[in-house]
Amino acid sequence: MRQPDAVLPDLRDLIAENEGLRARIGYVMEQAQRNHEIMARHQAFDLEIVGASNFPQLVGTIFRLLPVISDLDSVTLSLVDTDADIYTVMHKLGVDFESFPNLLFCEHAVELGFEPGERPRPRLGPYSRAAHGAMFPHPPAGLESVALVPLLRNKRLIGSLNLGSCDPQRFTAALGTDFVEHMASIIAICLENVISNEMLKYIGLTDPLTGVYNRRYIDRRLVEEIARAQRQNYHISFMFIDVDYFKKVNDSVGHQAGDDVLREVAARIKMELRVSDALARFGGEEFVVLLINADLQAAAMVADRIRAGVADKPFDLAGGQYLNVSVSIGVAALDDYARDHAIEGVAQALVASADGALYQAKEAGRNRVVMAG
Ligand SMILES: Nc1nc2c(ncn2[C@@H]2O[C@H](COP(=O)(O)OP(=O)(O)OP(=O)(O)O)[C@@H](O)[C@H]2O)c(=O)[nH]1
Numbered sequence: 001m002r003q004p005d006a007v008l009p010d011l012r013d014l015i016a017e018n019e020g021l022r023a024r025i026g027y028v029m030e031q032a033q034r035n036h037e038i039m040a041r042h043q044a045f046d047l048e049i050v051g052a053s054n055f056p057q058l059v060g061t062i063f064r065l066l067p068v069i070s071d072l073d074s075v076t077l078s079l080v081d082t083d084a085d086i087y088t089v090m091h092k093l094g095v096d097f098e099s100f101p102n103l104l105f106c107e108h109a110v111e112l113g114f115e116p117g118e119r120p121r122p123r124l125g126p127y128s129r130a131a132h133g134a135m136f137p138h139p140p141a142g143l144e145s146v147a148l149v150p151l152l153r154n155k156r157l158i159g160s161l162n163l164g165s166c167d168p169q170r171f172t173a174a175l176g177t178d179f180v181e182h183m184a185s186i187i188a189i190c191l192e193n194v195i196s197n198e199m200l201k202y203i204g205l206t207d208p209l210t211g212v213y214n215r216r217y218i219d220r221r222l223v224e225e226i227a228r229a230q231r232q233n234y235h236i237s238f239m240f241i242d243v244d245y246f247k248k249v250n251d252s253v254g255h256q257a258g259d260d261v262l263r264e265v266a267a268r269i270k271m272e273l274r275v276s277d278a279l280a281r282f283g284g285e286e287f288v289v290l291l292i293n294a295d296l297q298a299a300a301m302v303a304d305r306i307r308a309g310v311a312d313k314p315f316d317l318a319g320g321q322y323l324n325v326s327v328s329i330g331v332a333a334l335d336d337y338a339r340d341h342a343i344e345g346v347a348q349a350l351v352a353s354a355d356g357a358l359y360q361a362k363e364a365g366r367n368r369v370v371m372a373g
Helices: 004-050 055-069 082-092 178-205 215-232 246-253 255-271 296-311 343-363
Strands: 074-080 103-106 123-126 145-153 156-165 236-243 278-283 286-292 315-317 321-323 327-333 369-371
Touching: 004 055, 004 178, 055 074, 055 178, 082 103, 082 178, 145 178, 156 178, 178 215, 215 236, 215 278, 215 286, 215 343, 236 246, 236 255, 236 296, 236 343, 246 255, 246 321, 255 278, 255 286, 255 296, 255 315, 255 321, 286 296, 296 327, 296 369, 327 343, 343 369
Parallel strands: 074 103, 327 369
Antiparallel strands: 074 156, 123 145, 145 156, 236 286, 236 327, 278 286, 315 321
């Protein structure tokens, strides 16, 4: 039989071992709990971005939530935008890019700096202004490590998700990248979806010849603006602009050059408008303009600037031809009495009233502005 004092050291060892094991289990449990929380936060993030219904909502959610849920000091997004199509369409749909300073565009995928190959890999490591300045144009003070994660759709590089941390150990070349790659793949799918939806929306609302809005857009916008003007008590005006003797233009210079004339007329009208105004091609050689916060007098002044802008300078057509073009314009404003009436009726009356004024402008000899009323 062993003496009690010989058993004692063994027991002490066992107790120490037991405590060590408990501490390790505690640590593992803590890690598991933390991982669970991280997973739950990322799942909530995934649901949030999958639910984003338009481009600004999606990028806004990424910039707002990702730094918080992933404990990052900087998040930027670079998108490949050959020919600036995405930028142009989003701008036309009213996206305010100034509110997204971390949304970046590049012309070609090679500018993102990933190794060329079948499947570009994330680049993790220390931050350097020289190497990463383009990805982090406004780096936070003390930025130490970065992860540049390719955004891929069907093997096509559509952009890069750029994550930055002030912790030098956060992103090191040795770190596994499954997690960030998974996150980037969901972001890439969501981006592709909202971008194609916005493109479709844009195509459905614009006139392919001139690039200005189409009739469907203006019909919808008119109803929205009348409702807002009724609530907030401000003026809106509407004008009909028709190119004079356009049949003769086509006959003299040909249909192609006629198309160029329509594009140039649209551009000259646009030059006289504010960004809040909406210009649309109503059909054929007819344009309409919705002026926000402008009464009849103000609208008539804008209309006369448009008239002069078209008539005063000959159109420089392909092949060295010059052509004098003029427009007739009818202007109408939303009357005070209309504020209490049903919106659709008010919209129709406003359009009809501007159309009537246009008819009078044509009758009176063209190249002139007539106010309804
Ligand atoms: N080039 C070109 N011509 C168009 C387009 N859409 C309509 N047109 C032409 O626009 C002309 C419109 O002619 P009319 O409606 O008779 O009017 P107008 O000759 O402008 O005469 P007034 O409006 O009375 O001054 C027609 O010859 C149409 O063929 C288009 O997209 N491109």
